[in-house]
Amino acid sequence: MSSSIKSRFPYTLGCIILCLTVFISCGQISKTAIIKGVYGNPKPFWDKEIKLQDLGVNAIFVHSGAINNNMIKGARAEGLSVYAEFATLNGKNYVETHPEAWAIDENGERVEAASWFMGVCPTEPGFRQYRFDQLRDLLSTYDLDGIWMDYVHWHAQFEDPEPILPETCFCDHCLNSFSKDSGIEIPDGTTPQKADWILTNQDEEWRKWRCKVIYDWSYEMKNIIKEIKPEALLGLYHCPWNDNEFDGARYRILGLDYDLLKETIDVFSPMVYHERMERDPNWVKENIEWFSNRLNIKKDAYPKVWPIVQAHNSPGTVSKEEFELVLKGGLSGKSSGVMMFTTSAVAEDEGKTEVMKKVYADLE
Numbered sequence: 001m002s003s004s005i006k007s008r009f010p011y012t013l014g015c016i017i018l019c020l021t022v023f024i025s026c027g028q029i030s031k032t033a034i035i036k037g038v039y040g041n042p043k044p045f046w047d048k049e050i051k052l053q054d055l056g057v058n059a060i061f062v063h064s065g066a067i068n069n070n071m072i073k074g075a076r077a078e079g080l081s082v083y084a085e086f087a088t089l090n091g092k093n094y095v096e097t098h099p100e101a102w103a104i105d106e107n108g109e110r111v112e113a114a115s116w117f118m119g120v121c122p123t124e125p126g127f128r129q130y131r132f133d134q135l136r137d138l139l140s141t142y143d144l145d146g147i148w149m150d151y152v153h154w155h156a157q158f159e160d161p162e163p164i165l166p167e168t169c170f171c172d173h174c175l176n177s178f179s180k181d182s183g184i185e186i187p188d189g190t191t192p193q194k195a196d197w198i199l200t201n202q203d204e205e206w207r208k209w210r211c212k213v214i215y216d217w218s219y220e221m222k223n224i225i226k227e228i229k230p231e232a233l234l235g236l237y238h239c240p241w242n243d244n245e246f247d248g249a250r251y252r253i254l255g256l257d258y259d260l261l262k263e264t265i266d267v268f269s270p271m272v273y274h275e276r277m278e279r280d281p282n283w284v285k286e287n288i289e290w291f292s293n294r295l296n297i298k299k300d301a302y303p304k305v306w307p308i309v310q311a312h313n314s315p316g317t318v319s320k321e322e323f324e325l326v327l328k329g330g331l332s333g334k335s336s337g338v339m340m341f342t343t344s345a346v347a348e349d350e351g352k353t354e355v356m357k358k359v360y361a362d363l364e
């Protein structure tokens, strides 16, 4: 529940109604509860006849495409909150049939997939409508406690040890929008000439504008949530780099400006995948402490931070000892919750299941 939602109600009856609504909708989880989450379909545990509540879990985060009424019913029966991961700017299976939404690089060429990720042009009107309609459908169909946006950045790949950080998007929509929004006139020329002119002469304004485009997505999503399911939270899975890593690429290339995003995001979920990014497990704790300070996070106010840590073995192997370290690291700083990638990685490994149960029990 954000402060802006609360402010719309007079502080009497409206507040009582809102509190009741939240209580009914969110099951047993109160606003101040520590989130003991899992990311992924709960089925691997249910197949073993293990209840998630018996492991201390109180929230599941599930890809929107995997959600169905039976899953929600099963989760509610265990008092779990249900949050839907929502793939936002992933253009795979879209740009192939809608080439107008293909992101364009500084050479005027359609971008290639960045390892497995194919970003879409975030200003293309048809794509925007398509995603916003999908969100409306999702919120209208299922009783959800929140939407967790995923893939919210310009075309790039930040999950690999050697990230892919191209300059995009120089399609006509983006060039026109940039010019209109900033009041900067781009000299006539070919797309590569325009891209070169912008990067040479208006680099700062260009980066700033790109961050606003990403922020605008969160703003629109938040408005749809307010309209259809006002008590639901808006979360963000995001690149965990600090302000300086890769020459400031989180802001410069991905377009993530925390100072803007904290206006709309209720919960940040930094994707601190230590093994995948080939980092020391202790980095998770350091990163969450840095992030908590950077955004001045407070445990009992929004925005909150609920990191997602790595339990999954491929690439690399995450031992149960390492998993314990990163799970605790995810709860450091001003974190008020944690989850891991993935539910099945924990369910298939008894050692990791025991670690999760122990760490979550210690939070009681």
Ligand SMILES: [Zn+2]
Pocket: 103, 104, 121, 122, 123, 124, 169, 170, 171, 172, 173, 174, 175
């Ligand atoms: Zn574009």
